Amino acid sequence: MVAQNIFFGIITAIVVISALRMVTTRNIVHAALYLVAVLAGLGALYILLTAEFVATTQVLVYIGAVMVLFLFGIMLTKAPLGNVMKMTGTQWPIAAGVAVLIGGVTVYSVIDRFGSDRLVTDGPIFRTADVSDEVFSTYIIPFEAISVLLLAALIGAIVLARKD
Amino acid sequence: MTSLLALPYWQETAIKLGLALAVIPATSLILVYLFLFKMMAFMQSRLGPNDTGPYGSLQLIAEAIKFLQKEDIHPAQADRRVFRMAPVVVLASTFLLYVVLPAGPDAVVQNLDTGVFYAMAVSSLSVLGILMAGWASANKYALLGGLRAAGQLIAYELPLILAVMGVVVQAETLNLQGIVEAQATGEIFGFGAIGNPFILTQFLAFLIFMIAAQAELTQTPFDMPVAETELVGGFHVEYTGFRFLLFFMAEFGTAFAFSALAAVMFLGGWWIPGFDVHDNVLNILGPGVMLAKILLIAFFIFWIRFTYPRLREDQLQKFAWKVLIPLALANIVLTGIFKVVF
Numbered sequence: 143m144v145a146q147n148i149f150f151g152i153i154t155a156i157v158v159i160s161a162l163r164m165v166t167t168r169n170i171v172h173a174a175l176y177l178v179a180v181l182a183g184l185g186a187l188y189i190l191l192t193a194e195f196v197a198t199t200q201v202l203v204y205i206g207a208v209m210v211l212f213l214f215g216i217m218l219t220k221a222p223l224g225n226v227m228k229m230t231g232t233q234w235p236i237a238a239g240v241a242v243l244i245g246g247v248t249v250y251s252v253i254d255r256f257g258s259d260r261l262v263t264d265g266p267i268f269r270t271a272d273v274s275d276e277v278f279s280t281y282i283i284p285f286e287a288i289s290v291l292l293l294a295a296l297i298g299a300i301v302l303a304r305k306d
Numbered sequence: 307m308t309s310l311l312a313l314p315y316w317q318e319t320a321i322k323l324g325l326a327l328a329v330i331p332a333t334s335l336i337l338v339y340l341f342l343f344k345m346m347a348f349m350q351s352r353l354g355p356n357d358t359g360p361y362g363s364l365q366l367i368a369e370a371i372k373f374l375q376k377e378d379i380h381p382a383q384a385d386r387r388v389f390r391m392a393p394v395v396v397l398a399s400t401f402l403l404y405v406v407l408p409a410g411p412d413a414v415v416q417n418l419d420t421g422v423f424y425a426m427a428v429s430s431l432s433v434l435g436i437l438m439a440g441w442a443s444a445n446k447y448a449l450l451g452g453l454r455a456a457g458q459l460i461a462y463e464l465p466l467i468l469a470v471m472g473v474v475v476q477a478e479t480l481n482l483q484g485i486v487e488a489q490a491t492g493e494i495f496g497f498g499a500i501g502n503p504f505i506l507t508q509f510l511a512f513l514i515f516m517i518a519a520q521a522e523l524t525q526t527p528f529d530m531p532v533a534e535t536e537l538v539g540g541f542h543v544e545y546t547g548f549r550f551l552l553f554f555m556a557e558f559g560t561a562f563a564f565s566a567l568a569a570v571m572f573l574g575g576w577w578i579p580g581f582d583v584h585d586n587v588l589n590i591l592g593p594g595v596m597l598a599k600i601l602l603i604a605f606f607i608f609w610i611r612f613t614y615p616r617l618r619e620d621q622l623q624k625f626a627w628k629v630l631i632p633l634a635l636a637n638i639v640l641t642g643i644f645k646v647v648f
Contacts (some may be wrong), residue, residue, distance in 0.1 A: 171388070194419055195423075198423050201428065202426060205434065206427060206430030207430070210437065211460070213437045213438075214437065214457070214460075217440070217441050217452065221441055223442075
């Protein structure tokens with residue numbers, strides 16, 4: 143467990159520092175790249191939790207698709223090199239307050255629910271097949287609901303983008 | 307599975323990682339010499355390199371030394387940190403691919419449960435490095451090349467993954483070793499001597515995979531991101547010396563890795579007919595079989611590269627979204643139906 147704890151410390155430090163730099167940097171492309179570091183760090187944390195499938199999905203969906211589209215959009219429209227002074231909006235104190243609130247609620251609910259419970263480390267390892275069995279039997283309704291939601295968002299985006 | 311050697315975990319991992327690190331430059335050397343230098347020269351009626359060593363085989367060593375000697379130049383306006391990181395990100399994506407490529411029952415760095423899925427995920431990381439390179443170079447041509455690369459790689463990633471789905475459905479596993487085993491133990495109408503290479507049952511998936519791989523590797527006819535005649539080199543136009551060498555190595559290292567993936571998924575991988583799938587001998591013979599199959603597939607990739615002219619950007623996008631993706635989806639549906647019926 144020692145190795146896991148050391149790597150947990152290193153990865154968390156990278157995630158936290160990147161997250162802070164992401165909101166304080168004055169270059170929009172740098173902000174996107176710091177977000178990549180945050181998402182990659184989260185993927186590494188999933189691997190430490192033996193959730194291999196989730197970690198791979200994190201890399202494929204968030205880094206390989208979402209962040210690439212972010213960067214693509216930024217570079218296609220406006221991506222000046224160097225620092226931009228007007229990067230931080232006037233509403234940043236409110237945003238910071240909301241962020242602290244969400245963080246506080248999450249931490250409180252996790253501590254309230256699990257307290258000093260320890261993660262079972264010698265239990266069964268969940269294989270990809272187990273994940274798919276769960277998703278397509280126990281959680282089939284939430285899964286379908288999310289699919290419909292995503293489809294609706296997709297159609298909405300097409301409707302908004304079409305001029306005719 | 308029985309292991310050839312019983313070593314502590316960290317020693318085994320260190321040896322495997324060392325081997326993988328040595329293999330990647332070697333693979334790009336083989337591909338570049340064999341296909342880019344020699345085959346291209348034969349196909350275009352030229353001599354190719356023939357002075358450095360026997361049949362010019364040491365030409366690449368000379369090239370590497372040349373690249374290492376060159377001055378490390380940054381454009382004055384470039385974003386230095388991102389500029390330096392970009393080739394490393396692209397090469398890291400290639401290195402991560404080699405983690406799951408099997409060359410024998412135990413000859414694999416890490417036999418991940420999510421095998422193919424992992425390979426698809428890490429191969430998509432190279433787009434990030436290409437966008438970083440294009441933006442940080444402070445050059446319009448480089449940015450255009452980076453954007454073209456991103457548009458192309460996103461478009462062709464979908465048919466690539468969807469084509470793989472057919473194989474995964476048929477093999478009932480994402481694990482690459484499991485896919486090899488499924489082919490080795492498969493039967494064609496009750497005849498099991500050569501197993502059931504999925505190229506026979508999944509030929510459509512194989513075609514889609516190879517076309518999409520050609521585009522993912524930005525090889526001609528899909529080489530708009532680097533189009534020399536329009537973009538003077540695209541996203542790596544500002545890179546010189548060692549940093550350019552990293553891009554170059556990543557390009558051919560990834561070509562080798564994709565050929566290996568195709569060999570594992572469609573040609574039966576390291577298995578030799580007549581052997582048991584868990585036979586230890588296959589750890590010795592497997593890499594040779596894999597190399598032969600990889601070179602065969604790479605031969606086709608480069609054959610097409612040297613034969614066809616470049617497509618237009620709109621043709622490229624239309625081909626991916628209107629032809630390849632519907633075909634790949636139809637293939638998944640058909641495979642599913644056959645899987646349930648038979």
